[in-house]
Amino acid sequence: MADEENATRAPESDAQEVSGIPGDTRPDQGAASMGEHCTTDRPTPAGQTPTGEMTKFNDIDVYITKPADYPSSPSKLLLLLTGGTGVHSANNQLQADRYAEEGFLVVMPDQFAGNPAPTTTTASGPAEAHPSIIEQVKLGVANVAKAFTIDMWLARHTPEKVLPLLHSVITSVKEEFADAVANGGGIYAVGYCFGAKYVLLLASDLHKDVAAGQRAPEAQAEEGMVKQGPQIKCGVIAHGTQISAEDMAGAEVPMCVVAVEDDPLFPDHIRNEGLEAMKARKLDYEFRVYDGVPHGFAVLGDYADGGIVEKQGEAFEQMLAWLKEH
Template sequence: MADDEVATRAPESDAQETSAKQVEPSVFPGDSRAQEGPSMGEHCVTDRPTPLGEVPTGELTKLGDVDVYIAKPSDYPHSPSNLLLLLTGGTGLKSTNNQLQADKFASEGYLVVMPDQFGANPAPNTVDMTPADAQPSLLEQFKLKAAETAKAFQIDMWLAYHTPDRVLPILYKVIEAAKEEFADAIANGGGIYGVGYCFGARYILILAGEHPDTVAWDQAAPKDEEEGAVKKAPLIKAGAIAHGTMITKEELEAVKVPIYIAAVKDDPLFPEEEVLTPGRRALEANKVEHEVKVFSGVPHGFAVLGDYDDPKIKQEQAQAFGEMLGWVQSH
């Protein structure tokens, strides 16, 4: 497709300049950055309008004492299925769009487990994605700016809380419980598959990597095995992610299983020059099967299910889903 770029090149990026100048507003309504610094944008913490007439068909339950949304193929367990772990952006478990996203994968034959990785504390959801009918007055602009500042502070605090040492133990509990509850699906697929969006994309990469088996992932790893630096093997068989946030090149360097990455061109939340390109080179050097697709003319968060007026974004959203699905199906 003409507007998409497979990341065999490193396009110019503004990301490295953001510390030296104020971030320019996005051309997409509601897609301004939620705060300064490489963290999350408004599309990570706010749902788009739900596609008309679509209603989730899965169930909210518990797995390993963690709240989860389970979406099953219509013929499961009478027909074999593969287990897919779906990790969301900041809108979390109760988001109708996230549940519908899980249902879409289930309709393709996957038993989908979508955990509440935030412990019933999704990101502050204070963004109105509905376009304004008229230019706001100066007073309204002042109020909007004040609200944006307050929202940015809330998201800062939320991100400071939801760190790997809190999120990963939740995911480990769900994975261990799934090994018992859905052993048939895991055996049928030869392992667990994973897809992740925005915040959840980072954790799919972590689960796809080989890391020191430390208690708190934000702490420095021991220097050698005598001090306890035992490597923890990947917990998923293959993964696919879209427009990740807070990803480091070191996390990409640690990936050991086949991975598909859908990125957005000139995305300051997943900068090409600083993170994506070095990470892609590491995947190549480590001989890890991978595909990186850079989508242009779409906002960060475009691949998350939700309605857009722009037919191009709708088309790219459908393509990203098809490519992520195709990747896990082929592995």
């Protein structure tokens, strides 16, 4: 396991703005719900165009991208779960293409059923270095409005809604790409931001009523309720949001965790408690905490800061190596 790195404030810390309402606290999540990077794409790298295609599995939009030599050469099946920007984001599609270039057949489902997160971009120009009191009040009101909008959106995309959708796609994938699933000995999964929580849930031995969306994961199970076992073989998560220590503790497959130091959306105490639970259960896992980067840095997209771009590449290589090793 990699050692944690010493953290410094990210040069583009404005990108780490959170959408939590001031003073609002949530169990295990501090004051944050989602941030700019969960809901707004960075500029798409110049000259790059997605090479995969959109299709539908059980009326669910899915982006599929394949290695150039598939099916002539064997491939492994990778389920990619995005942040709030969703399946139609060019950056997310290009991210999926990068895994396909490395030999994975990638399935990226629309886990939001056609309703990606509302953008949190509101600024029309550069921020004032020392805004006036009136401007500060306006900014505060705008942030509360953004928080309310995001929280309303999150209320429509809970595990009870998302898990049945993902299980439906997985059922179709096992039929459509049985060769790739068999070649990898199961389904691999990677999740960014919002999608990270669901990689952990798919890696857990969930009760069947939870998987079917009939009960929240944290709700009390009825005695004798049947479990269904993990749906993936191996998982990777990057700067997750809305993750609890229990989500991490429930994982039963090899897991790689990419995190950001002092990330209010994935607090250190939640991450450390979850990692301790993994260690106690002797789960095969690794983690790295990246410093000097904003939440969401691992998602493909351009930054003016070359240091962030470099660490974005490092994170991809770390995540890719984990998938290939397992």
